[in-house]
Amino acid sequence: MDGRGSDEAGLDLSGVGGLIGRPLDRAFFDRPSCEVAPDLLGRVIAHGPVAVRLTEVEAYGGPGQDPASHTYRGRTPRNSVMFGEPGHVYVYFTYGMHFCANLVCLPEDVGSAVLMRAGEVIAGVDVARSRRLTGGNGSSAGRTARTVPDRDLARGPARLAVSLGLVREHNGLDCCSAGGRIRVFEGAPVDPSLVRTGPRTGVAAGAETPWRFWIDGDSTVSPYRPHVRRQRTRV
DNA sequence: TGTTTGATGCGCT
DNA sequence: GCGCATCAAACAA
Structure with missing residues (x-):
């Protein structure tokens, strides 16, 4: 790829181009995850024709x-x-059927990331919906035969991954390079007074750490679920 | 080598 | 509101 002209090779965001701003650079992610996470709210992640506002x-x-x-x-x-x-x-890949997507933070050799839990599909809604209906990423998360409401398309980490079409093969892709298939854009600023924090969803250890961040009142935020230990299935 | 659990979502009651 | 589906990584023995 020669870079020029192929920057958006897989991205077709003509419909929302003016609304999502410029791509975020690597410096944005070169911070602790707990600092990057609230700053990611309102940002837009795009893969192919689908764009999701976090x-x-x-x-x-x-x-x-x-x-x-x-x-x-x-x-x-x-x-x-x-x-x-x-x-x-x-x-x-988790629970034998779901993919979840994170954005890696901090310099190399320090393991940290931000899990994208939910968002609003602002471009490629039809593509996202068809992926949900057909289980577009190979998981069974899209097995439902019913129509998926817009606000549920990316409501939850596995649903968000399905809508964006993210699967194992995308693990490790760079979303800060000009030729990348996945990019993160600055989006529109979020009113800081609407940003809420709380305990992370479904986490057993470290549940008290309030590292979940969401936009208050947004209908695409997934419902909170405390961690539940799965019953062993015995016959 | 075998066992257990998990950053979940769907369908049914 | 509740139980199930299903696979890979990690841990214990």
């Missing part, structure tokens, strides 16, 4: 040894992306 995020990892983070027990093949360069995408 309304809910959670911070994980960092120097404080976060027991809820995948990086808590050190570097592994699975989480190595989180220890890599900031501004990359960390996609992981």
Whole structure:
């Protein structure tokens, strides 16, 4: 790729181009995840024809040894992306059927990231909906045959990943390079008085750490769920 | 090598 | 509101 002209090779955001501002550079992510997370609210992540305005995020990892983070027990093949360069995408598979997408923070060798929990699809709504209906990313998250309301398209981390079409193969992609398939844009500023913080959803360890950030009153924010230990299925 | 749990979402009651 | 589906990583023995 020659860069020029292919910058938006996979991105077709002509419809919202004026509303999402310029792409964020790597310096934006070169901070602790708990600092980047609230700053990501109102930002826009785009992959192909789909763009999502983030309304809910959670911070994980960092120097404080976060027991809820995948990086808590050190570097592994699975989480190595989180220890890599900031501004990359960390996609992981969980519960046997869901993908979740994170944005890596801090310099290399420090494992931390921000989980994108929910957002509003502002471009490529039709594409996002068809992915949800067909299970577009290979997971079964889209198996429903019913129509998905707009506000539910990216309401929840796995749904957000499906709408954006993010799967394992996107793990480690750079979203701060000009030729990248995934980019994050500055979006529109969010009224700071509307930003709320609280305990992270579904987290067992470190549940008391208020590293969940969301835009108060936004209908696309996912409902809070405390961690529930799964019952072992025995016959 | 075997077992357990998980940063979840859907369908049914 | 509740229970289930399903796979990979991590841990214990």
